[in-house]
Amino acid sequence: MTRPYRSVLYIPAANARAMEKARSLSADAIIFDLEDAVSPAEKETARELLSQALLADYGGRARIVRINGLDTQWGESDARAFAHGADAVLVPKVSRSADVDRVADLVPETPLWAMMETAEGMLNASEIAAHPRIHGMVMGTNDLAKELNARFRADRLPMMAGLGLCMLAARAHGLVILDGVFNAFKDDAGLRAECEQGRDMGFDGKTLIHPAQLEITNRVFAPSEDELDLARRQIAAFDEAKGQGRGVAVVDGRIVENLHVATARDTIARAEAIARLGA
Numbered sequence: 001m002t003r004p005y006r007s008v009l010y011i012p013a014a015n016a017r018a019m020e021k022a023r024s025l026s027a028d029a030i031i032f033d034l035e036d037a038v039s040p041a042e043k044e045t046a047r048e049l050l051s052q053a054l055l056a057d058y059g060g061r062a063r064i065v066r067i068n069g070l071d072t073q074w075g076e077s078d079a080r081a082f083a084h085g086a087d088a089v090l091v092p093k094v095s096r097s098a099d100v101d102r103v104a105d106l107v108p109e110t111p112l113w114a115m116m117e118t119a120e121g122m123l124n125a126s127e128i129a130a131h132p133r134i135h136g137m138v139m140g141t142n143d144l145a146k147e148l149n150a151r152f153r154a155d156r157l158p159m160m161a162g163l164g165l166c167m168l169a170a171r172a173h174g175l176v177i178l179d180g181v182f183n184a185f186k187d188d189a190g191l192r193a194e195c196e197q198g199r200d201m202g203f204d205g206k207t208l209i210h211p212a213q214l215e216i217t218n219r220v221f222a223p224s225e226d227e228l229d230l231a232r233r234q235i236a237a238f239d240e241a242k243g244q245g246r247g248v249a250v251v252d253g254r255i256v257e258n259l260h261v262a263t264a265r266d267t268i269a270r271a272e273a274i275a276r277l278g279a
Contacts, residue, residue, distance in 0.1 A: 003062060004028045004274045005205040006221035007214050008138075008178055012037035013065075014046035019053040022061075026214050028205065028277060029062035031138075034078050035069070035092050043074045047081055054085045060277045064113060066090040070102050079106035088113050090138060095120040097131045104133045111135035113176075117143035122162040129169035137170050138207060139163060141180030154190065156197065167202055179203040185210035195220035223271045231264035 009027040011018050013034045022030050032053070038046045054063060065086045067078035082089055083106060091103045094114035103112060112133045116125065117140025128134060141159055144150075150158035163179075170177035179198035182191045195217050198206055205221050208214065223231070230251070237249035238261045249256040 002273070003060060004221075004270065004277060005062065005136075005176055005178060006274070007208055007217040008062075008064070008205055009208045009211065009214065010037060010066075010181070012046070013050040013053075014038045014042040016049050016053065019050070020056070021211075023056060023058050025211055026218060027061060027208070027211075028218070028274075029064060029087075030058065031064045031066050031090060031207065032086075033066045034074070035066050043068065047074070047078060051081060051085070054082075062087045064088045064090050066092060066115070067103075069093055076106060079103055083107040083110055086110060088135060090115060093118055093121070093140075093143070094128055096124050097127050100128065100131045100133060104131075113138060115140045116162070116166050117141075117147075119144070119147050119162075122165050125165045125169035126172065129166075129173040129175055134173075134175065136176035136178070137166055138178045139166060139180040142183070144180075154193065156194070163201065171202065176204050177202075179206040181207050181209050182213065183209065185212055188216060192216050192220060222274055223267045227267055228271055231267040234260055234264045235268075 005028050007027045008029040008031055009022065009025065010031045010033050011022050013019070013032045019032065032050050034043065034046055034050065050065065063086050065082045067082065067089060068074040069092050070076055070079070079089065088111045089103065089107050090113045091100060092115045094100060094116065095118045100112060100114065113136040114128050114134055116122065116137050121128065122144070129137065144162055145158065148158060156163070167177060182194050184190055191213055195206055199221055206217050208217060234251050234256045237251050238256050241249035247257070
C-alpha cells in the first residue's frame with residue numbers, strides 16, 4: 001500500500017468551508033460527497049464548488065469523490081466533471097459489475113471505488129472486486145442495515161455476513177477496503193470498540209462522519225509500538241535463523257516462519273507510510 005487509509009472522512013461538497021478545513025485535518029483521505037450529504041437543490045452548486053476545491057493542495061491525503069448514481073439526473077455530469085482531478089471516483093450502490101461498467105465508460109482513467117451497501121452487492125462482492133477498474137471498496141453499513149431491516153447492535157452481528165463477504169472479495173483481488181461509519185460521533189468508547197473490531201477483521205481503515213472521530217480511528221488503525229517491536233524482532237530472528245540454515249525461528253515462545261515475516265514487513269511498511277503522511 002503506497003498510502004494509509006486509516007481514517008477517511010466524508011465532507012459535503014456543498015460546504016466550501018468544510019472542504020477548506022479538511023486540508024488541515026489528520027484524515028488519511030477525504031471523501032468529497034456529492035450524493036447523500038447534498039440536497040437536490042444544492043447538487044449543481046456542490047459540483048462547481050468541489051471542482052474549485054480540488055485545485056487546492058491536500059497534501060498526501062487521498063481525494064475521493066462520491067458521485068450521484070447514474071440513475072439520477074446528476075450522476076452523469078458528476079462522473080464527467082471528475083473524470084480527472086481526483087484520486088478516485090466512488091460509485092454509489094454498486095450491486096453488480098455492470099454498475100461499474102457504466103461509470104467506467106465516463107471515467108476512462110481515474111481509479112474507481114465501489115460503495116458496498118446493498119444486499120445484492122454483498123452477494124456479488126467477488127464479481128465486483130474482480131472488475132479491472134475497481135481499486136477499493138467502501139462499506140455503506142447504514143444503507144445496508146436499512147435494506148436488511150436489521151436492528152442496531154454494538155457487536156454488528158447483522159452486518160457480519162456482508163462485511164465478511166466484502167472483506168474476502170477485496171483481499172482476493174488486492175483491493176483497499178474501508179469499514180462503514182459509526183453514527184454516534186460523541187461516543188468515544190463505542191467508536192473505539194467498532195474500530196478495533198474492524199481492524200481485527202482486516203479492514204484498512206474506517207469511514208467517518210465527524211472530525212472528532214479522527215484521533216481514535218488513526219490510533220486504532222496504526223501499528224502500536226508493541227506491534228512494531230515484535231515485527232522487528234521477528235524479522236531479526238528469522239534472518240539469523242536463515243543465516244544458520246534453519247527455516248524457522250522462535251520469538252516469545254512462538255514459531256516464526258516466512259508468512260509471519262511477511263506480515264511483520266507489512267506492519268513496518270504501514271507505519272512508514274503513516275509517518276510519510278505526517279499524521
